[in-house]
Amino acid sequence: xxxxxxxxxxxxxxxxxxxxxxxxxxxxxxxxxxxxxxxxxxxxxxxxxxxxxxxxxxxxxxxxxxxxxxxxxxxxxxxxxxxxxxxxxxxxxxxxxxxxxxxxxxxxxxxxxxxxxxxxxxxxxxxxxxxxxxxxxxxxxxxxxxxxxxxxxxxxxxxxxxxxxxxxxxxxxxxxxxxxxxxxxxxxxxxxxxxxxxxxxxxxxxxxxxxxxxxxxxxxxxxxxxxxxxxxxxxxxxxxxxxxxxxxxxxxxxxxxxxxxxxxxxxxxxxxxxxxxxxxxxxxxxxxxxxxxxxxxxxxxxxxxxxxxxxxxxxxxxxxxxxxxxxxxxxxxxxxxxxxxxxxxxxxxxxxxxxxxxxxxxxxxxxxxxxxxxxxxxxxxxxxxxxxxxxxxxxxxxxxxxxxxxxxxxxxxxxxxxx
Amino acid sequence: xxxxxxxxxxxxxxxxxxxxxxxxxxxxxxxxxxxxxxxxxxxxxxxxxxxxxxxxxxxxxxxxxxxxxxxxxxxxxxxxxxxxxxxxxxxxxxxxxxxxxxxxxxxxxxxxxxxxxxxxxxxxxxxxxxxxxxxxxxxxxxxxxxxxxxxxxxxxxxxxxxxxx
Numbered sequence: 290x291x292x293x294x295x296x297x298x299x300x301x302x303x304x305x306x307x308x309x310x311x312x313x314x315x316x317x318x319x320x321x322x323x324x325x326x327x328x329x330x331x332x333x334x335x336x337x338x339x340x341x342x343x344x345x346x347x348x349x350x351x352x353x354x355x356x357x358x359x360x361x362x363x364x365x366x367x368x369x370x371x372x373x374x375x376x377x378x379x380x381x382x383x384x385x386x387x388x389x390x391x392x393x394x395x396x397x398x399x400x401x402x403x404x405x406x407x408x409x410x411x412x413x414x415x416x417x418x419x420x421x422x423x424x425x426x427x428x429x430x431x432x433x434x435x436x437x438x439x440x441x442x443x444x445x446x447x448x449x450x451x452x453x454x455x456x457x458x459x460x461x462x463x464x465x466x467x468x469x470x471x472x473x474x475x476x477x478x479x480x481x482x483x484x485x486x487x488x489x490x491x492x493x494x495x496x497x498x499x500x501x502x503x504x505x506x507x508x509x510x511x512x513x514x515x516x517x518x519x520x521x522x523x524x525x526x527x528x529x530x531x532x533x534x535x536x537x538x539x540x541x542x543x544x545x546x547x548x549x550x551x552x553x554x555x556x557x558x559x560x561x562x563x564x565x566x567x568x569x570x571x572x573x574x575x576x577x578x579x580x581x582x583x584x585x586x587x588x589x590x591x592x593x594x595x596x597x598x599x600x601x602x603x604x605x606x607x608x609x610x611x612x613x614x615x616x617x618x619x620x621x622x623x624x625x626x627x628x629x630x631x632x633x634x635x636x637x638x639x640x641x642x643x644x645x646x647x648x649x650x651x652x653x654x655x656x657x658x659x660x661x662x663x664x665x666x667x668x669x670x671x672x673x674x675x676x677x678x679x680x681x682x683x684x685x686x687x688x689x690x691x692x693x694x695x696x697x698x699x700x701x702x703x704x705x706x707x708x
Numbered sequence: 709x710x711x712x713x714x715x716x717x718x719x720x721x722x723x724x725x726x727x728x729x730x731x732x733x734x735x736x737x738x739x740x741x742x743x744x745x746x747x748x749x750x751x752x753x754x755x756x757x758x759x760x761x762x763x764x765x766x767x768x769x770x771x772x773x774x775x776x777x778x779x780x781x782x783x784x785x786x787x788x789x790x791x792x793x794x795x796x797x798x799x800x801x802x803x804x805x806x807x808x809x810x811x812x813x814x815x816x817x818x819x820x821x822x823x824x825x826x827x828x829x830x831x832x833x834x835x836x837x838x839x840x841x842x843x844x845x846x847x848x849x850x851x852x853x854x855x856x857x858x859x860x861x862x863x864x865x866x867x868x869x870x871x872x873x
Contacts, residue, residue, distance in 0.1 A: 290774065413774040
């Protein structure tokens, strides 16, 4: 029996010739990630267990992004705890205000993840790096604390769903629309405990940023990870960032998949996930009756430079509808800087938006854009659960940067072609 | 090891944002987290819950964020066991790692109503609905996880391994 791409990476990291779905393995880790919310709990566990060393100071990344720049005294205290830990163990990849970005945009950009590597992070969207052909998945703080000490962790080898992509995306349609469409098809638990293995000729039609967005939201279908094959697009992205050797794994021709989902990219249109689950997918064209109060463009899902470019293209020479607040958050310092160089920042400001330093803030209802009772937001983030961005009676509509920008101008959910 | 208590029943896809909203993730205090447990879907939960009570839900319990604060808040609120049709994978891992008992049992999830009195035998996986005089058989933990729990959770088992090395 052949192995999927995910299974091959796991087998290699477990030191095994082969693995099968359901098998429990102990796997070596190439990188362990935490943020300012999850790392403090991991540090507490690490210290309570009496560990006095980390497995490898160059294989731990700590990113202060969720409630940083510190939103309050408690958040400041948590960041300080992380900072103290990073100094004590001389952690190489500690990112604080000034160098930090949103973790899942920052790590690929900084070359901290390469194809074929195995990564865990105490953040559910750690699955993002599947876009680069790596195995990566989210865990909790205790797992992170243990992994910082041991450099390995246990996994149940996942079975797989193959997502076969064909065709080519239409104008204004992006990776976000593809993943919202997929989650709409299979549901928020459609891939629970499984890997999503993206294959097919359509893969070559997706930019690395489309793939990052798609893999990022694999967790919203319940998946353990979502992984893409390594091709020339991956190699071009990685070549500019990674200078260590890496391995491209390919699925065996006889790999076992529990099922195959077919997506013709040319049939995907701009899609919006209505409250309160990411599976509530609706065509953006049918949202005219839904008036909005705010748009948010950013996050680990859609805060990269092409996301900013898509928003700028729509917002250029236009202005937000009266009463709509626009919050734009480039995901990293370099994206932020490039927005200035390319004139996007001026476009955003002229359109009546604000442009923030990198932070996860509004996505999880932390700060920087909390919603009041009854308010609606079109957001390029990844979750629209009850109370996710504020009051329990507020509403989050998930969409691409182009749709969010178009909706901000229209004052209601809108397809970019309507603008 | 057993549990016995009154049931607090919820539906499908109970996500970690409603178990413990992110606005409270600026603390690590178990009691403070517990004081906001479930408040975005059930403001009365924390006033009703008694030590040893049991939480029952539908499919995909604990979906969403990886925040370990979610099982911590449930455990610190006094809940002795969560029974669901199934769990989201990160929550499942986190619950085991911090020592919150969780059982997958679709029949129990269907049969048990809010307010029922329920007893759980973790060794046999038998769930008894005292109110309705029914029993349900849950999937017991796999041996690998039983072993980890017996050693006192992930950290303790890791320390035991280190001591042997």
